[in-house]
Amino acid sequence: MEFIPAGEIIGEAHQVRTVKIKQSPQLPDGEYSFVDTYCVDPECDCRKTMIQVMHNGKLVSVINYGWESATFYENWMGGSSKNI
Numbered sequence: 001m002e003f004i005p006a007g008e009i010i011g012e013a014h015q016v017r018t019v020k021i022k023q024s025p026q027l028p029d030g031e032y033s034f035v036d037t038y039c040v041d042p043e044c045d046c047r048k049t050m051i052q053v054m055h056n057g058k059l060v061s062v063i064n065y066g067w068e069s070a071t072f073y074e075n076w077m078g079g080s081s082k083n084i
């Protein structure tokens with residue numbers, strides 16, 4: 001699986017969402033950007049996005065989100081998650 005930013009796929013129509021956080025008890029102050037990336041492997045059918053969370057230009061977290069049902073991913077992974 002190779003994931004690339006959506007902006008490299010759809011161009012200028014893409015928008016990176018950002019939030020500014022100040023004086024949060026849990027997070028450092030600053031700007032947080034959410035860069036959604038998508039799999040470009042034509043042999044892969046993972047149907048998910050990996051959202052890179054950037055804080056002041058540094059990668060601080062990745063959100064892994066799949067938009068299909070749990071059943072889809074169970075089948076995609078080759079079995080039921082109840083057996084894991």
Ligand SMILES: [Zn+2]
Pocket residue numbers: 001002039040041044045046047
């Ligand atoms: Zn994939």
